[in-house]
Amino acid sequence: MLSRRHFLGAGLAAPAIYAAGSFVPVWxxxxxxxxxxxxxxxxxxxxxxxxxxxxxxxxxxxxxxLGEEFVKNAPLxxxxxxxxxxxxxxxxxxxPYTPFLVVAGGRKILIDTGxxxxxxxxxxxxxxxxxxxxxxxxxxxxxxxxxxxxxxINGIRNKAGVLTFPxxxxxxxxxEHAFWMDDxxxxxxxxxxxxxxxxxxxxxxxxxxxxxxxFGAGTEVAPGIQSVAAYGHTPGHTLFELKSAGQNFFYVADxxxxxxxxxxxxxxxxxxxxxxxxxxxxxxxxxxxxxxSNAMLGGFHFPFPAFGRVAASGNGYAFQPAA
Ligand SMILES: [Zn+2]
Numbered sequence: 001m002l003s004r005r006h007f008l009g010a011g012l013a014a015p016a017i018y019a020a021g022s023f024v025p026v027w028x029x030x031x032x033x034x035x036x037x038x039x040x041x042x043x044x045x046x047x048x049x050x051x052x053x054x055x056x057x058x059x060x061x062x063x064x065x066l067g068e069e070f071v072k073n074a075p076l077x078x079x080x081x082x083x084x085x086x087x088x089x090x091x092x093x094x095x096p097y098t099p100f101l102v103v104a105g106g107r108k109i110l111i112d113t114g115x116x117x118x119x120x121x122x123x124x125x126x127x128x129x130x131x132x133x134x135x136x137x138x139x140x141x142x143x144x145x146x147x148x149x150x151x152x153i154n155g156i157r158n159k160a161g162v163l164t165f166p167x168x169x170x171x172x173x174x175x176e177h178a179f180w181m182d183d184x185x186x187x188x189x190x191x192x193x194x195x196x197x198x199x200x201x202x203x204x205x206x207x208x209x210x211x212x213x214x215f216g217a218g219t220e221v222a223p224g225i226q227s228v229a230a231y232g233h234t235p236g237h238t239l240f241e242l243k244s245a246g247q248n249f250f251y252v253a254d255x256x257x258x259x260x261x262x263x264x265x266x267x268x269x270x271x272x273x274x275x276x277x278x279x280x281x282x283x284x285x286x287x288x289x290x291x292x293s294n295a296m297l298g299g300f301h302f303p304f305p306a307f308g309r310v311a312a313s314g315n316g317y318a319f320q321p322a323a
Contacts, residue, residue: 034063034065034089034091035063036122037061037062037063037094038061039058039060039061039122039125040058040304040305042129042132042133043057043058043125043128043129043132044056044057044058044129044130044132045304045305045307045322046133047249047305047322049242049244049247049248049249050244050246051244051245052103052104052224052242052249053102053103053104054101054102054103054242054249054298054307055100055101055102055133056098056100056298056304056305056306056307057098057099057101057110057126057129057130057133058097058098058125058126058129058304059097059098059099059113059114059115059124059125059126059129059155060096060114060115060120060122060123060124060125061094061096061097061122061123062094062095062097062120062123063092063094063095063122064092064093064095065091065092066079066080066083066090066092066093069271070270070271071268071269071271072269072271072273072276073269073276074265074268079261082260082261082264082265083261086260086264088260093258093261094258094303095257095301096301096302096304096306097115097123097301098298098299098300098302098305098306099111099113099114099155099300100112100251100298100307101133101135101140102222102225104222104223104224104244105223107142107222108135108141109140109141109142109143109144109222109225110140110142110144110165110168111144111146111240111251112144112145112146112152112153112155112253112300113126113143113153113154113155113156113164114126114151114152114155115151115154116154116155116156116164117154117158117159118150118154118159119154123151126155137164137166138165138166138167139167140165140167141167141168141169142168142169142171142222143156143170143171144221144222144225144240145170145171145172145173145176146173146238146239146240146251146253146254147173147176147233147234147238147253147254148172148176148177148179148196148200148203148234149196149234149254149272150196150199151300152300153199153203153204154199156170156203157203161202163207163211168211169210169211169213170207170211170212171213171214171221171222172204172212172213172214172215173214173215173217173227173229173236173238174214174215174216174236175217175229175231175235175238176234176235176236176237176238177236178236179234179235179236180196180197181201181204181205185197215227217238221240224242224243224244225240225241225242226240226241226242226243227239227240228240228241228286230252230253230255230282230286231275231278231282232273232274232276232277232280232281232283233253233255233272233273233274233275233279234254234274235274235275237253237254237255237279238253239251239252239253239255239286241295247296248293248295248296249295249297249298250286250290250295250296250297250298251297251298251299252286252290252297252299253299253300254272254299254301255282255283255286255287255299256283256299256301257270257272257301258301258302258303259299259302259303259310259317259318259319260303260319263287263310263316263319264314264315264316264317264318265315265316266280266283266284266316266317267280267284267315267316287310287316287317290310291310291311291312291317294309295309296309296322297309297310299319302319302321303319303321304321305321305322306321307321307322308320308321308322
């Protein structure tokens with residue numbers, strides 16, 4: 001941590017951190033020419049982890065054209081070949097958004113919030129999915145945030161600025177908060193990154209002090225839920241490991257974007273990975289850990305129901321969605 005901070009402070013960070021200016025909000029890239037993605041109906045799926053219920057909640061899907069930029073370090077022909085080998089289309093990518101809800105001992109803990117009112121027409125469905133599962137925004141007592149990209153935090157407030165989950169504490173990784181709320185870093189960021197910094201300020205700057213709670217890496221953020229640092233995708237990107245009655249569920253957030261590409265090839269870097277090398281290393285470490293324990297995992301950009309298991313496959317891992 002210290003050496004990394006030193007590196008960031010040394011003025012050398014721009015190329016690694018800002019990913020060569022390739023940060024384009026994923027919700028800004030609809031691909032209308034390729035048709036509309038079909039959203040799962042109903043937009044939720046329950047599973048049991050020990051004594052706890054975990055519910056995958058559909059926020060939506062963005063269909064984006066597949067170009068050279070999506071995988072930063074592999075030729076498009078190789079990316080297309082991998083998609084073809086899995087029977088997937090090669091001219092576009094469907095990127096799903098799936099927040100999770102943990103229902104445990106009277107608590108209702110939402111993990112990540114989707115695009116809210118800030119995405120395209122096939123996104124922002126979290127509240128509908130929650131209602132379909134029999135819950136309303138008022139029921140949520142805790143919102144856990146993995147990192148500050150818009151598809152994870154924009155559901156926290158609507159366009160009028162009103163908090164979507166009025167009774168919830170919002171728990172955020174301290175390292176992530178420190179990075180994005182740093183005014184000097186925002187001032188030094190390239191033009192293409194300013195919007196992301198402004199979006200973080202819109203979401204958090206006026207949040208009441210008793211609502212916003214920062215947590216450290218490796219701490220218990222709710223009963224049975226541990227935060228796990230997985231820095232790389234963003235400077236404070238954090239996963240959550242849930243344990244109950246001898247069973248495990250690992251929420252891996254954006255450890256990978258779509259697993260058909262980045263679990264199969266953990267060394268490939270999605271355009272949104274801010275520090276691609278750190279993201280690559282932690283991706284391999286966490287996948288190894290998960291396969292060793294055979295834990296159930298869930299990923300924000302995984303295909304519905306967005307939870308299942310991974311098994312070693314070739315140079316990487318194959319995601320097997322739960323039946
Ligand atoms: Zn994301």
